[in-house]
Amino acid sequence: MKKMNHTKYAILGILTTGCNTGYAIKQLIDQSLNHFWKISYGQIYPTLKKLVADGLATVQVIPQEGKPDRKEYYLTTTGKLELQKWLQQPISEIPVEKNELLLKLFFSSHQSNASTIQHLEHYRDKLSESYNTYKEIEKMITSYPSNENDAQFWIFTLDYGIRTTLAAIEWCDATIQEIQNKEDLNGQTDI
Known part of the structure; x- marks a missing residue:
């Protein structure tokens, strides 16, 4: 096809x-x-x-x-x-995200927990930058009343980005916490 x-x-x-x-x-x-x-x-x-x-x-x-x-x-x-x-037309498929962090995380048993946490923190920082950018875009869209019909749908699209970014930031924090908790239980800091 x-x-x-x-x-x-x-x-x-x-x-x-x-x-x-x-x-x-x-x-x-x-x-x-x-x-x-x-x-x-x-x-x-x-x-x-x-x-x-x-x-x-x-x-x-x-x-x-x-x-x-x-x-x-x-x-x-x-x-x-x-x-x-x-x-x-209906969408033909749900897109598959290529995400280098998830790929590295999948194989992270082969690196130190400190390195994994560093990757997660860096990713969270990048997500925070994206979130701030989305909020600035939101301000721009809402300040242009001339495209009201389009703007409503632009905001819907932007809201998806804001929500998924916030969820990803929350996931980073939870994953970091989980790794740190596991280290505390095992009494180790690195693999």
């Missing part, structure tokens, strides 16, 4: 937000989607070109003095229908 190219749909969706240039699309990805959906800069322009070739978007070339021409992309009616069709 052919794997669906979700980047195509991400770009179609982004074009509904008023981000119409490759640069603006990249900015939106970096500020929001990148927290849950990775799209490399190298995927944007080929995807836009394919959307135009498939009749899902149009491109308007705007000459600029002393700079390369600016290309602005707009959804066609067919593009809007394609996005709506995709949005109505």
Whole structure:
């Protein structure tokens, strides 16, 4: 079965937000989607070109003095229908997360508990940074009343990130505590 190219749909969706240039699309990805959906800069322009070739978007070339021409992309009616069709389809699978910390933790009986705890503390610190970033994004979204319909769904998506991040921080704390408790019971500090 052919794997669906979700980047195509991400770009179609982004074009509904008023981000119409490759640069603006990249900015939106970096500020929001990148927290849950990775799209490399190298995927944007080929995807836009394919959307135009498939009749899902149009491109308007705007000459600029002393700079390369600016290309602005707009959804066609067919593009809007394609996005709506995709949005109505059920998800095909629950994504599997690749998580280096969990991989290391799985094999941590082969390293010292101190090293394992250090990895968990570092991961918790990174999660705390993400949480703070999400809270800043939340402030930005709620301060722009012009996109009320979109903003509601952006907040729902962001809330998922906030809740899962808080749960992961709590898991780190509990796991660290469990390792420390086990060390205390066994009277050892390292393997």
